[in-house]
Amino acid sequence: MARIKYQYNPDTLRYEPWRLKGKSLRIRTLVLFSVSLSLALVAYSFYTQYVGSIDEIILKQKNHTLKVEWQFLQDRTEKAYAELHQLIEKDDNNYRVILDAEPLQPSERQAGVGGSIKLDTEAFQNFPMVLQNYTSVEKLKHQVDIEVQSYDKLKDMIEDKLEAWASRPAIQPISNKELSKLHMTYGTRFHPIFHKYMAHNGLDFAAPKGTPVYATGDGKVAMAYFSGSYGNVVYINHHYNFETRYAHLSAFAVKEGDQVKRGQVIGYVGNTGNSVASHLHYEVLFKGQHVHPINFFQRDLSNKEYQKLIEVGSQQEHPLD
Numbered sequence: 001m002a003r004i005k006y007q008y009n010p011d012t013l014r015y016e017p018w019r020l021k022g023k024s025l026r027i028r029t030l031v032l033f034s035v036s037l038s039l040a041l042v043a044y045s046f047y048t049q050y051v052g053s054i055d056e057i058i059l060k061q062k063n064h065t066l067k068v069e070w071q072f073l074q075d076r077t078e079k080a081y082a083e084l085h086q087l088i089e090k091d092d093n094n095y096r097v098i099l100d101a102e103p104l105q106p107s108e109r110q111a112g113v114g115g116s117i118k119l120d121t122e123a124f125q126n127f128p129m130v131l132q133n134y135t136s137v138e139k140l141k142h143q144v145d146i147e148v149q150s151y152d153k154l155k156d157m158i159e160d161k162l163e164a165w166a167s168r169p170a171i172q173p174i175s176n177k178e179l180s181k182l183h184m185t186y187g188t189r190f191h192p193i194f195h196k197y198m199a200h201n202g203l204d205f206a207a208p209k210g211t212p213v214y215a216t217g218d219g220k221v222a223m224a225y226f227s228g229s230y231g232n233v234v235y236i237n238h239h240y241n242f243e244t245r246y247a248h249l250s251a252f253a254v255k256e257g258d259q260v261k262r263g264q265v266i267g268y269v270g271n272t273g274n275s276v277a278s279h280l281h282y283e284v285l286f287k288g289q290h291v292h293p294i295n296f297f298q299r300d301l302s303n304k305e306y307q308k309l310i311e312v313g314s315q316q317e318h319p320l321d
Helices: 023-051 054-098 106-110 128-167 303-313
Strands: 005-009 014-018 181-183 187-190 197-200 203-206 212-214 219-227 231-237 242-252 265-269 279-286 289-291
Touching: 054 128, 106 128, 219 242, 231 265
Parallel strands: none
Antiparallel strands: 005 014, 181 203, 187 197, 203 279, 212 265, 219 231, 231 242, 242 265, 242 279, 279 289
């Protein structure tokens, strides 16, 4: 309920209710409106100058969010470049060195970078940072693609090397625990049965009959049969032009066509064929030519043990076949 104002009336000698009307009412209303309008204008001016409109506030929030996301993108791009550089370093200076492969040339890594970037640069003349970062990301993507291809090639080379290493004769065909004597009679020697000098293209491992004989590398049994000179003999064809032969066996543990792994038992020491004592005659061939088997034993031995084996084996002994 509005508060009622009273005014003293000298004619009636009483306080009577008083209300503003007429010209006074119009003047006061105009003054009140003017003051209100002025205050509103001052408040609006202050708000627009120091606070901004609702649209401006929303736009500023969006801009702030975009700046944060953009900075995050730049940080991730820089981190990705650093990680890519580490991969390239390992590729060129570690993996390819181990695999005896040439590192990629800088021109190979940069090939096609410019052509892969298709962008209307005129549309981004006023946004150089956007254009710069877009170009940087495109280059990064291209270099990552090149590095992925390089690592795929490394994978193929590793698989090829592993197959080559597994195929290469690299261990002794008889364990040192069972070995009685190694006869270093590779080359020409006086044959104990035919009593004349003849070529001897292998090494003789003296061991008790029945001693296990191991394949010295992965391969396929080309022959396993009885020969008048070799006795029971096994021929193994390895990949990469290697072949090994195991003669004078007492029994076979494999047959022709079998796939064998390095260290697999293929037969047992015996005294069959042209032999004067129980032993294994072992040969290594590369591209069809005999090579000295002693050069393929170091996987089993330390350098000191290897030198000791050569010294002991080089002592004069009677040939066994």
